[in-house]
Amino acid sequence: MARPAKLASxxxxxxxxxxxxxxxxxxxxxxxxxxxxxxxxxxVGAAILLAWEFAVEGQNExxxxxPTLVAQKLAELFAQGKIWQHIQITVTEIVVGYAIxxxxxxxxxxLLGRSKALSDIFQPYILMFYSIPKIALAxxxxxxxxxxxxxxxxxxxxxAFFLVFVNTYSGMLSINEExxxxxxxxxxxxxxxxxxxxxxxxxxxxxxxxxxxxxxAVIGAILGEFIGSNKGLGYFILYAGQxxxxxxxxxxxxxxxxxxxxxxxxxxxxxxxxxxxxxxxQAVHVEV
Amino acid sequence: MAFLQQSSTDGAAARAAVGGTAVADxxxxxxxxxxxxxxxxxxxxxxxxxxxxxDRVSFTIRKNEFTTVVGPSGCGKSxxxxxxxxxxxxxxxxxxxxxxxxxxxxxxxxxxxxxSNLFPWLTMLENVEFPLQLRGIGAGERRERSREWISLxxxxxxxxxxxxxxxxxxxxxxxxxxxxxxxxxxILMDEPFGPLDAQTRMLLQHDLLNIWQRDKKTILFxxxxxxxxxxxxxxxxxxxxxxxxxxxxFHVTLPRPRDVFEIHATPGFDExxxxxxxxxxxxxxxxxxxxx
Numbered sequence: 111m112a113r114p115a116k117l118a119s120x121x122x123x124x125x126x127x128x129x130x131x132x133x134x135x136x137x138x139x140x141x142x143x144x145x146x147x148x149x150x151x152x153x154v155g156a157a158i159l160l161a162w163e164f165a166v167e168g169q170n171e172x173x174x175x176x177p178t179l180v181a182q183k184l185a186e187l188f189a190q191g192k193i194w195q196h197i198q199i200t201v202t203e204i205v206v207g208y209a210i211x212x213x214x215x216x217x218x219x220x221l222l223g224r225s226k227a228l229s230d231i232f233q234p235y236i237l238m239f240y241s242i243p244k245i246a247l248a249x250x251x252x253x254x255x256x257x258x259x260x261x262x263x264x265x266x267x268x269x270a271f272f273l274v275f276v277n278t279y280s281g282m283l284s285i286n287e288e289x290x291x292x293x294x295x296x297x298x299x300x301x302x303x304x305x306x307x308x309x310x311x312x313x314x315x316x317x318x319x320x321x322x323x324x325x326x327a328v329i330g331a332i333l334g335e336f337i338g339s340n341k342g343l344g345y346f347i348l349y350a351g352q353x354x355x356x357x358x359x360x361x362x363x364x365x366x367x368x369x370x371x372x373x374x375x376x377x378x379x380x381x382x383x384x385x386x387x388x389x390x391x392q393a394v395h396v397e398v
Numbered sequence: 399m400a401f402l403q404q405s406s407t408d409g410a411a412a413r414a415a416v417g418g419t420a421v422a423d424x425x426x427x428x429x430x431x432x433x434x435x436x437x438x439x440x441x442x443x444x445x446x447x448x449x450x451x452x453d454r455v456s457f458t459i460r461k462n463e464f465t466t467v468v469g470p471s472g473c474g475k476s477x478x479x480x481x482x483x484x485x486x487x488x489x490x491x492x493x494x495x496x497x498x499x500x501x502x503x504x505x506x507x508x509x510x511x512x513x514s515n516l517f518p519w520l521t522m523l524e525n526v527e528f529p530l531q532l533r534g535i536g537a538g539e540r541r542e543r544s545r546e547w548i549s550l551x552x553x554x555x556x557x558x559x560x561x562x563x564x565x566x567x568x569x570x571x572x573x574x575x576x577x578x579x580x581x582x583x584x585i586l587m588d589e590p591f592g593p594l595d596a597q598t599r600m601l602l603q604h605d606l607l608n609i610w611q612r613d614k615k616t617i618l619f620x621x622x623x624x625x626x627x628x629x630x631x632x633x634x635x636x637x638x639x640x641x642x643x644x645x646x647x648f649h650v651t652l653p654r655p656r657d658v659f660e661i662h663a664t665p666g667f668d669e670x671x672x673x674x675x676x677x678x679x680x681x682x683x684x685x686x687x688x689x690x
Contacts, residue, residue, distance in 0.1 A: 288515050291485055296529045296580065297505050306528075310519040387519040389562040 175356040183357040207266025215274030223282020262334035269330035277319025281312030429459040434491035453641035469637030508582035514569035523557035529580040567598040
């Protein structure tokens with residue numbers, strides 16, 4: 111019995127992400143939404159900078175600084191070069207602490223997420239532990255690990271751990287068990303199920319955890335440095351504050367923000383590749 | 399006209415068949431339900447503590463036959479399928495698969511669920527090849543076999559689409575060939591065409607019969623649709639309303655190959671349909687709100 115080649119024809123509406131390409135001329139580039147959004151962003155940013163620049167006069171410069179002064183200070187700092195040492199220390203604390211904390215968070219989140227028994231037992235302890243403000247824990251780490259880089263790394267590990275743990279745990283709970291069952295019925299071994307079903311299924315949540323952990327990791331490093339350090343961006347910012355050098359203070363903040371931005375961009379790029387299969391409407395939302 | 403044969407009028411006779419006496423060819427029994435019951439515990443706050451889905455159900459499924467279980471909503475038909483797959487244990491009785499009790503997940507069967515359940519992170523092609531990849535089959539052979547099945551159901555050209563980019567019918571077809579491709583002896587299908595529109599359903603029924611004709615695997619098919627049951631099956635098991643029991647077991651002897659597009663015009667269909675409907679409709683009456 112003859113059959114048409116395409117039985118359930120897919121209309122362009124069903125193919126997600128399809129953009130209507132009519133025969134008519136393409137729209138001018140300034141009509142594209144992304145261009146408009148970016149232009150608007152630039153306008154807002156410029157407005158804020160201008161307002162800041164002209165609102166601060168005389169005496170207030172000591173307290174509030176202004177864009178031109180901050181820009182000058184940044185140029186000075188990088189020309190002089192000592193700022194690199196601070197940046198390097200803080201970045202090391204962040205990267206090492208994040209790597210360790212995220213790794214532990216992934217493993218613990220995965221284990222507790224897939225085992226109701228383990229989860230029931232350990233949940234209250236983890237919650238209790240996290241309820242302790244890091245400000246109280248940081249001095250403890252200093253007592254244990256000294257004033258050097260290790261105590262700061264410890265604070266970062268803690269910050270990164272919890273975010274990654276919570277999101278990984280959520281991700282594990284969100285997995286459609288039917289997919290797991292089907293894979294097992296198809297003959298997948300435990301390892302195959304973990305690698306080929308559980309990991310990809312939880313990946314949106316895991317990626318979200320990895321991304322949201324970044325600013326917290328940075329905060330952790332700065333906090334650790336505030337409490338007891340003589341190096342690093344946190345120390346630099348604290349010192350600038352204590353000496354009323356607001357231009358340096360803002361400069362330090364700008365450098366910090368840049369670090370977070372770069373890290374976020376890297377992770378977003380990774381996310382784009384790992385989560386190619388997701389329609390944008392299904393994007394996982396912030397879980398903090 | 400003898401297009402409709404009643405092979406047994408109640409569960410008792412079917413149960414005897416499990417013992418191997420009444421059935422001509424006991425070896426040909428692949429699956430046997432031996433007085434299985436299944437009770438679900440309800441969350442607190444309900445009047446009943448336990449919900450009895452299946453009540454001492456017994457019948458057999460024969461090799462290379464297309465067997466359908468039909469019944470009103472809530473009669474436990476899906477549960478029967480899950481029992482065979484080992485996804486859930488019975489509360490009473492036994493499920494026997496190829497001579498052995500089902501006590502764990504059954505990796506000898508293929509399962510097609512009501513939702514397509516394609517892996518969203520894999521393309522259609524990767525989904526279809528998944529069971530082959532699990533078995534370590536090389537890329538070349540995988541590609542060859544998947545291409546064959548994909549063209550059989552008319553999905554050529556959509557290999558690199560992700561599930562969200564496919565329509566419901568296409569996802570369903572992909573899910574079916576994902577199961578067929580590794581050629582399990584027994585295939586369990588849980589209302590696979592349920593969520594589809596009438597036209598797509600007919601086309602997929604046609605596809606399914608085409609596929610089935612090739613190797614005549616044993617199929618256990620769940621549906622609430624009597625027309626579908628008659629069009630597709632050799633044997634129809636009719637269930638009562640909840641708690642589910644076997645009401646009747648019928649052989650459909652319409653000639654094969656069946657023409658699903660003209661099934662209503664096939665001689666013997668009307669008889670079969672009216673017979674089944676007469677029994678089916680008595681199960682639909684007297685539905686109280688407690689049973690919904």
